Amino acid sequence: MNNKQQLFTLSPYMEFSRKQWAALRDSEPLTLTEQEIINLKGINEDLSLDEVSQVYLPLSRLLNFYIDSNLQNQAVLEKFLGIKNQRVPYIISVAGSVAVGKSTSARVLQALLSRWSTHRRVELVTTDGFLHPNHILRERDMMQKKGFPQSYDIQNLVRFVSDIKSGVPRVEAPVYSHLTYDILPGETQIIEQPDILILEGLNVLQSGMDYPQSPHRVFVSDFVDFSIYVDAKEELLHQWYVNRFLKFRKGAFSDPDSYFHSYAQLSEEEAVNIANNIWLEINGKNLIQNIQPTRERASLILTKGDNHAVEKVRLRK
Numbered sequence: 001m002n003n004k005q006q007l008f009t010l011s012p013y014m015e016f017s018r019k020q021w022a023a024l025r026d027s028e029p030l031t032l033t034e035q036e037i038i039n040l041k042g043i044n045e046d047l048s049l050d051e052v053s054q055v056y057l058p059l060s061r062l063l064n065f066y067i068d069s070n071l072q073n074q075a076v077l078e079k080f081l082g083i084k085n086q087r088v089p090y091i092i093s094v095a096g097s098v099a100v101g102k103s104t105s106a107r108v109l110q111a112l113l114s115r116w117s118t119h120r121r122v123e124l125v126t127t128d129g130f131l132h133p134n135h136i137l138r139e140r141d142m143m144q145k146k147g148f149p150q151s152y153d154i155q156n157l158v159r160f161v162s163d164i165k166s167g168v169p170r171v172e173a174p175v176y177s178h179l180t181y182d183i184l185p186g187e188t189q190i191i192e193q194p195d196i197l198i199l200e201g202l203n204v205l206q207s208g209m210d211y212p213q214s215p216h217r218v219f220v221s222d223f224v225d226f227s228i229y230v231d232a233k234e235e236l237l238h239q240w241y242v243n244r245f246l247k248f249r250k251g252a253f254s255d256p257d258s259y260f261h262s263y264a265q266l267s268e269e270e271a272v273n274i275a276n277n278i279w280l281e282i283n284g285k286n287l288i289q290n291i292q293p294t295r296e297r298a299s300l301i302l303t304k305g306d307n308h309a310v311e312k313v314r315l316r317k
């Protein structure tokens with residue numbers, strides 16, 4: 001099926017094979033400097049440059065078109081309201097399972113969007129900063145529910161995105177540490193009117209239906225201009241989760257401050273058992289109950305196969 005025929009199928013999405021999507025890079029050459037390649041490799045040493053040029057470069061080209069058009073709309077609104085030079089960040093959200101590569105994709109997009117000729121300032125915030133601290137999760141017997149809707153201070157997250165979109169000059173976000181496995185007390189990330197904010201987290205496409213405990217009708221997605229869902233089969237996600245856990249075991253877990261420090265001494269087999277358990281009891285369940293059902297709310301779905309290679313792209317019509 002060619003691109004034109006796809007427009008007439010019933011799905012709300014246009015679907016592209018990797019090859020069709022890569023061709024949409026159009027005349028944009030992959031003119032990364034040596035330093036930029038080093039920086040991208042610093043984001044993730046396993047990231048292939050083919051992935052950058054064939055998947056993320058066309059995506060950043062599309063996003064730049066949308067952002068240009070959004071700026072024109074803002075100018076129209078300013079003219080109508082009789083105001084000038086409002087600085088309202090364009091918000092892109094990145095959703096998907098734990099271990100699908102949200103953080104890697106978000107950081108690659110951040111690098112590509114800031115290098116475009118306009119040199120936009122791009123900030124990245126992860127929603128884990130809005131988790132309740134462990135002492136509250138323990139009090140509520142929710143340590144096994146980290147990442148589930150009830151584990152987030154959702155009101156604070158919605159207020160944060162609303163402030164950003166209202167043009168508040170300085171907005172603070174709390175910070176989560178994967179090392180201490182907890183919110184860092186007193187630490188904040190300060191966001192000062194960037195051109196673009198990328199908001200990454202497994203909950204960014206969730207809505208009121210997913211938060212029956214919250215009386216709020218306004219949700220994160222009400223402030224997001226473009227939403228991305230990174231998708232993969234559960235067996236791959238499970239495998240990627242275990243692999244990352246084993247990588248941490250060799251690195252971060254050996255730090256005495258690490259929540260999982262005691263796991264650094266375990267045999268590989270024991271560590272695999274623990275990671276399997278965390279996947280089956282927490283992250284896998286959260287995926288099926290709360291994350292995957294939000295997939296079709298996204299503006300764009302990236303479907304990954306083996307080795308994190310994106311095989312299919314779906315873009316809302």
Ligand SMILES: Nc1ncnc2c1ncn2[C@@H]1O[C@H](COP(=O)(O)OP(=O)(O)O)[C@@H](O)[C@H]1O
Nearest residue numbers: 046047097098099100101102103104240244308
């Ligand atoms: N494009 C990619 N190519 C190769 N490995 C990747 C890619 N994206 C993610 N990974 C690997 O998959 C694991 C999960 O990625 P991460 O970005 O931490 O996921 P998330 O933020 O969704 O939890 C990590 O081990 C990471 O190195």
Ligand SMILES: CC(C)(COP(=O)(O)O)[C@@H](O)C(=O)NCCC(=O)O
Nearest residue numbers: 098126127128146147201202278282
């Ligand atoms: C912190 C997370 C909930 C992810 O949060 P997000 O940044 O997507 O809001 C997740 O990485 C996590 O720690 N899950 C709990 C189970 C585990 O230890 O993997």
